[in-house]
Amino acid sequence: MPDLSRFSPLKPVLPWLLLALGIAAPFALSSYDLNLLARFMAMGILALGLVLIWGHGGILSLGQGVFFGLGGYAIALHMKLADLPAGELPDFMVWSGRESLPFWWAPFSSPAFTLAAIVIVPTLAGALFAWAVFHRRVGGTYFALITQALSLAFATLIISRQDVTGGFNGLTDFYSIFGVGLASPGTGSMLYWITLTLLCGAFVALRWLLASRFGILLRAARDGENRVRFLGYNPTPFKVAAFAIAAMLAGIGGALFTLHAGVVSPALIGVVPSIEMVVWVAIGGRYSLAGAIVGALLVNLARDAVSSAFPELWLYLMGALFIFVVTLLPRGLAGMVKGKAA
Amino acid sequence: MDALFLNQLFNGASLASLYLLAALGLALSFGLMRVINMAHGEMLMLGGYLAWMTLLVVPGAMGIILAIPVAFIGAAAMGGFIQSTLIRHLSARPLDTLLATWGVSLILQQGARDLFGAIGVEVRAPEWLTGSFVAFGVTLPSARLFIIAIAALVLGALALLLLKTRIGLLVRAVNQDRMMASASGIDVKRVDFTIFCLGSGVAGLAGVMLALLGPVTPNVGQSYIIPAFLVVVMGGLGSIVGTTASAIILGLFAALAQIFVDVSVAQMLLLMFVILFIQVRPQGVVAVKTRQLDA
Structure with a gap:
């Protein structure tokens, strides 16, 4: 392994340097590239959660896509409803012959409810699921296998209920969020700032959490x-x-991703994408928060570059x-930077 | 009892035999090494493609009989290769093994897509397997009866191997206490390797059975492997009896649930059933009694 620790004099300034680059990005990048960067940062928020549970908790989740999807679908439901004239149904419901809105869609017309749901639904779902498995002291490999079954079941369920979920194609064609047009100038930058702020906020909060007594006990239990x-x-x-915190971060990441990408679909949250999320963190370094963000950015950049030119090559490469x-x-990469002593 | 119920009962039995064939190898090596091979589903796929190729070389009625040993040996060789090059070096890190073998699974799937095409290939079942019997007003396709019979045969052979042969004795010793077995001179790595090849071979054989039911596609293994993982979770560590029992329970549950709900809801119910089950028996259907705390 190349030992990069000799660059360590850079270490104290590096976070600030990256932050400065992040803040400067909207002025330097085209709107397409900025959107891409913002998407990857949203994925970085999810990756931070994986560092908490996998790196420090020893809990491997192959089902983070589920919580990512819960957040993503929550905001997508809202945007679908917000763009509709009163009393009408989303287009795909009309096509599949539905006559009324499902009861669980209705509350998402409220922005406050949607924002609350983005945070609360994945957190509660994660907490309930984790409690059901962990309180009987089932863990390790068993837990990983159960989370994979969860992500398969979730994606299949969404695909099969086409009339209320948009099915395989997912939900797309969003025009505005909370009254702001998504295509209007400045919206892209504003959403980018929000993503950057949340990413930094999550980073600082998890740093504090991992250094606290909670973090010590988590590592001890691992x-x-x-x-x-x-x-x-x-x-x-x-x-x-x-696990609940990681699910919450995944949900927030999913909601932001949906905003930037303009689509949420089962193809983004099923079994394979859920495992890809783990590879971001594995490459960045499972114990390192900064590594996870870098990993999420790098892997997705590489994916974007490789899979547009050689789609079939990407799966070999990821394997x-x-x-x-x-x-x-x-x-991961973080281990190379910190050297053997870390 | 109406015909629909009986029909689903029969489908459940045939689903259970497929789950069992897919899960046996996983359960055996999980009991020994505490690792799960995520590329196990691709052993099913490999078996399916080997059956297809065997039938290209030997068409005719006996092709499928010949395909069984071919698929067994081919998948066993692939399993042995994965075990000796990758898994052996990761054996102390179960979760990392999971991820590395997932990488293998991706490569094998994409490899199959490039070699054989994404659409899949059709294996034509011989005539003696295309008919069906009618009993109690239920149509029983011969292919599914054949699969149930093969699963029972494999189970019987494995039980004989584990209970009556020397290699079975060694396997049981390592399963009970790896360190003690090693201290008494058993070459545990060789036992690991043998069982891994055997389990992969059984999965390859299961692939031939899948080929009788539908086209062989690059991700044919994926639709059976996740239920097979659940079978392992529910079965109890390395227990053949537990694995068999949980394969039957889950196969019947999945098939009977489909009387009332569609396939996708049945899948969700299956997962909830497993989670509820571990509330009652977290140690699995059959637990090996031990004083070890960190088994």
Whole structure:
């Protein structure tokens, strides 16, 4: 492994340098590139959650796409309803012969409800799911397999209920958010700022959380769950809380992604995308918050570049990346920067 | 009892035999090494393609019989290759093994797509498998009866192997206490390797069965492997009896649920059923009693 720790004098200024670059981006990039960057940053928010549960909690989730999707669909429902003249149904419902709005769509016409749902629905869903599995002390590989089944079930359910979810094509064609036109000048930059702020906020909050007593207990439970029990702690609430926080971040990331991409569909949240989310973090470094953001940006940039030119090459490349990172570089890029001592 | 119920009961039995064939290899190596091979679904796919190729070389009625050993050996060889080049080196890190083998699975799927095309290939079942029987007012397709019979045969052979042979003795020893088995001179790595090849071979054989039911596509394994993972979760560590029981329970549950709801809701219900089940028995259907805390 190349040891990059000799660059460490740069380390204290590096975060500020990156932040300055992030703030400057809207002035330097074309609106297309800015939109792309904003999408990847939204994915970075999700990646931060994976560092919390996978890196520090030892909980591998192959189902983060579900929570990403919950946030994404929440905001998509709102935008679908907001663009409609009163009393009309979204186009795809009309096409599939529905005559009335499903009851669970209706509250999403309220912006406040939608914002609350983006945060609360994934968090609650994550907490309930994690509690159901962890409180009976099922974990590790079993948990990973169950989360994968969850993401398969969720994506299949959305595809099959075409009349109320938009099915395989998902929801798209959004024109405005909270009364602001998505195509109007300045909206792109504004949404970018919001994404950057939330990303930085999540980063700082998780840094604090991981350094706190909570973080210490989470790592202790990862390394020796039974020892933690013998010391008089119950690790279950810690793991459930960590999973719920990661689900919340995934939901927020999903909502922002949907705003930037203008679409949410099962193809973005199913089994394969859910595992791709893990590869971002694996490459960036599962223990490092900054690494996860860098990983999410780099992998998605590479994906964008490779898959537009050679679509079939991307799956080979991703497969090889998984094998390479896990076998030879378990600490990811962040491990290379920090050197062996880290 | 009406015909629909009986029909779904029969479909459940045939689904259960497929889940069982797909899950046996997973469960055996999970019991020994505590790792899950995410590329196991691609062993099903490989078996399917090998059956297709065998039938190209040997058309005729006996082609499918010949395809079974071909698929078994081919998938076993591929499994052995993955185990010895990748999994062996990761055996202390179960979650990393999961991810690395997922990478293998992606590469194998894309490889199949490039070699055989994305649409898939059709295996024509021989005539003696295309008919059907009628019993109690239910039509039983011969192909599905054949699959149930093969699953029962494989299960019987595995039980004999584990209970009556020397290699079975070694496998059970490593399953019970890996460290102690190693200390008493058993070459645990070789046992791991053998069981891994065996499990992959069984999955390859399952692939031949899938080829009898529908076209072989690059992701044919994916639709069976996730239920098979759930079978392993529910079965209990490395227990053949537990795996069989949970394959039957989940196969019947999935088929019977489809009387009332569509396939996608049935899938959701299946997952909820497994989560509810581990509330009652987190150790699985059959638990090996042990004093070990971190098994």
